[in-house]
Amino acid sequence: MTDRVTQSYLSDEGVHGAMGRLDLPPCFEANYGHRLVGRPFFLQDSVAHEIAADVLALFDLLSTLPARFFGGSFTRYAAALGIPPEEAALMSADRPPRHGRADLYRVGDRFRLLELNAGAHLGGVDLGELARVMRETPDFKPFAQAHGLGHHNPIEKLLDAVGRDRTIAFLEEGGMLARFAKGFASIQEACAHHGVDVLLGELHELTVREGHLHLRGTKLDVAVRYFSAKQAVGYADVLTKGHKTELYTPLSSYYYDNKSTLALLSERREELADAEKALVDKLLPWTRYLKDVPRDQVRADRENLIVKSAGEFAAKGVHPGWLVTDREWAALLDEVEGDAYVVQERVRPTPDEVPGDDRPWLTTWGWFVTDAGFAGMSIRAMPFEDGAVVSYAGNPLTRVSGLLTY
Known part of the structure; x- marks a missing residue:
């Protein structure tokens, strides 16, 4: 529009x-x-x-995560x-x-x-x-x-x-x-x-x-x-x-x-109040810790996914699946295995x-x-x-x- x-x-x-x-x-x-x-x-x-x-409401919601899911422990x-x-x-x-x-x-x-x-x-x-x-x-x-x-x-x-x-x-x-x-x-x-x-x-x-x-x-x-x-x-x-x-x-x-906070919020969506779910659904695409998603699923849905380093910025560590081949995507997933990465649904602007x-x-x-x-x-x-x-x-x-x- x-x-x-x-x-x-x-x-x-x-x-x-x-x-x-x-x-x-x-x-x-x-x-x-x-x-x-x-x-x-x-x-x-x-x-x-x-x-x-x-x-700002999303920020407020993120600020509740330590108490809500980790017993108030910032170490955890x-x-x-x-x-x-x-x-x-x-x-x-x-x-x-x-x-x-x-x-x-x-x-x-x-x-x-x-x-x-x-x-x-x-x-x-x-x-x-x-x-x-x-x-x-x-x-x-x-x-x-x-x-x-x-x-x-x-x-x-x-x-x-x-x-x-x-x-x-x-x-x-x-x-x-x-x-x-x-x-x-x-x-x-x-x-x-x-x-x-x-x-x-x-x-x-x-x-x-x-x-x-x-x-x-x-x-x-x-x-x-x-x-x-x-x-x-x-x-x-x-x-x-x-x-x-x-x-x-x-x-x-x-x-x-940290991008991992969005993965945590997306993953725990069902545990939120209705108004909080509505906020998450309005703003946030499906996002997960890469390590928590079956590798076969990530490989199969390459065209609709983007992988991002959780703590980097200025485009460092950002890998759109739709711009690489199946072989390159598989190699990337092997390369970043065990590192702090998230995988996110592709947004089509x-x-x-x-x-x-x-x-x-x-x-x-x-x-x-x-x-x-x-x-x-x-x-x-x-x-x-x-x-x-x-x-x-x-x-x-x-x-x-x-x-x-x-």
Whole structure:
């Protein structure tokens, strides 16, 4: 189903070239300018908030799993998710803030969940800047005004969540700050545009003084986490001593964004209350721990299944069955046997149109949420012929766009 604003946009050739004439911020341009989809995307504001509310409700449901199925033992819960003990030791049992990005496909007038992301997996938070610039572009502004278009900026929502009057650092580790330098420069630029100067650093640059983390001598009030639990293992002493500096999101968020949580929830569906079942059925495709599904079943249903590493991100460890041969699929299953993988039902998204391109496009809608609700969108898309994994960092053919709401 094509919504009325999308249909109006696709029919109005006068606005089709606007994406190529955007006055983008310099760092955003350097990171994304060569990989823009040739159109913006549109969504009813009420739908954006409805799906965000569903995502937050799903998070609430996931947070009950340790008590519901593991007697409140986070040690048993972590083991069931395949989280190594040395990583689980860094995670508290405290419930983290509900901040993350849910990646979904549009199927007709519905949206289906692929995965939840938090902390280290939260790329694209600066993509709200694209929607902001679109609305200010002279070629597009009359269209935006005629349709009452607005936008929600994930950067603004993140800064509201952590506190704009605090000293903030975005932290990585393992050379990832250099590897993704353009992306972090774009995030830093977006924060500055909204009045907040943030620091960038890595775990090995931290010291602890008077109970606070310091980055290159500057005391931090809050550290926005882009490092993983695996990367943090060598810094347990620093992180546990730095308790006066807030870690946003804390490592405990990994209890809920690990793909194994979705497998656990899907598998235990029949033990849920009716309203909880309805929520799971609305959002979540059939998902299981790979080790729990008979090998013959997985091999036979290759065309309808995708195998994913439970703890990886940026498309690493994602294997769509429909893009490989039977022999390759069997070899993959042998290769990952015993590792932490899930298998999920294939979601078949509704193709999108891009003006000037006859190919059908595959779009991932990345719903950002905070405790306050809907927090903006990360739109990533590419032609179906370019693959099945839409990931800006993991697939060089992936492009990005902005979301405007009405």
